Amino acid sequence: MTSIDHANLARLDLNLLVAFDALLTERSVTRAAARIGLGQSAMSHNLARLRTLFGDELLTRGADGMRPTPRALALADPVRVTLSQIQAAVLQREAFDPSTTDRVFKIGLADSIEVAVIPGLVARLRQVAPGVGLRLRSINRISILEELDAGTLDLGIGVFNQGQIHHKRRPLYTDSFICLFNPTQLNVSPPISLEDYLRVPHVL
DNA sequence: TAGGTGAGTAACTGCCGAAC
DNA sequence: GTTCGGCAGTTACTCACCTA
Numbered sequence: 001m002t003s004i005d006h007a008n009l010a011r012l013d014l015n016l017l018v019a020f021d022a023l024l025t026e027r028s029v030t031r032a033a034a035r036i037g038l039g040q041s042a043m044s045h046n047l048a049r050l051r052t053l054f055g056d057e058l059l060t061r062g063a064d065g066m067r068p069t070p071r072a073l074a075l076a077d078p079v080r081v082t083l084s085q086i087q088a089a090v091l092q093r094e095a096f097d098p099s100t101t102d103r104v105f106k107i108g109l110a111d112s113i114e115v116a117v118i119p120g121l122v123a124r125l126r127q128v129a130p131g132v133g134l135r136l137r138s139i140n141r142i143s144i145l146e147e148l149d150a151g152t153l154d155l156g157i158g159v160f161n162q163g164q165i166h167h168k169r170r171p172l173y174t175d176s177f178i179c180l181f182n183p184t185q186l187n188v189s190p191p192i193s194l195e196d197y198l199r200v201p202h203v204l
Numbered sequence: 205t206a207g208g209t210g211a212g213t214a215a216c217t218g219c220c221g222a223a224c
Numbered sequence: 225g226t227t228c229g230g231c232a233g234t235t236a237c238t239c240a241c242c243t244a
Contacts, residue, residue: 015228029215042229044216061215061236209242216235223228 014086016053017079019046023059024076025149027066098129105132108139108147109157117157117172 022032023043033043051058056071068076109117114136125132139147144156145167160169179197183189188196 030213039230040215041217041231044214045229048216066215205244207242207244209240211238211240213238214236217233218231219233220231221229224226 016046016050017083019043020050020058020072020075021080021083023047023050023066024068024072024079027059027068029066098132100131101129102131103133104135105154106135106137106152107155107157108137108144108153110140111138113157114138116175 018036019032019038022035023029026032026035029043029047030040033040036043038046047059054071054075057069058072058075059066059068061067118134118136122134125134137153139153139156141156141158141160144153144158145160147153148156148167157172160167179192179202181188181192181200181202186200188200
């Protein structure tokens with residue numbers, strides 16, 4: 001296990017990391033201050049302390065608002081993951097019991113995935129979590145990541161080849177596609193190869 | 205069209221008081 | 225004595241408007 005440097009960590013104010021996360025999220029001192037209930041001046045002081053702490057400008061003024069430095073971008077994910085873990089450890093409520101909860105989960109997913117996943121999920125919920133409600137929204141995968149960060153979605157289901165460290169991912173199921181074609185028109189004969197498939201125009 | 209000017213907005217900074 | 229946050233003034237920047 002990694003040892004804790006208590007002497008140095010004692011000098012680190014956790015609120016500064018909260019301020020850092022708000023600044024990276026809002027890209028504005030004023031909005032970041034409002035986000036965590038401080039005045040603009042206090043957030044400006046926090047930014048100054050963060051700059052001293054990390055020895056980097058972190059955010060610089062630009063024509064389009066506050067621009068994060070490479071150092072700030074490198075710190076963004078580790079800080080957010082750390083804050084999430086602290087939040088889970090410190091603010092965790094009583095253990096989640098699916099059989100008694102009446103929580104409503106907001107799920108973002110594509111229509112095609114809804115057809116494949118939701119009937120089975122609803123049947124399962126009736127058995128083990130009868131009080132759970134689902135609020136489904138048809139949404140593209142890029143917006144899903146944004147809305148997860150904003151807290152307007154609890155879960156996103158889709159094909160994700162991008163995302164941040166704090167986006168937890170689990171394989172849900174595998175799927176395959178059927179390719180329909182007219183051998184006469186395309187001048188190919190089954191079974192088609194990958195080269196044949198890529199050579200001709202097609203729609204998905 | 206280019207340059208000057210003023211208003212508005214946002215960030216920075218010095219100073220101060222409160223809390224510990 | 226130290227730290228934190230707010231107040232007030234300053235600075236930097238954008239944008240709209242006016243004029244040559």
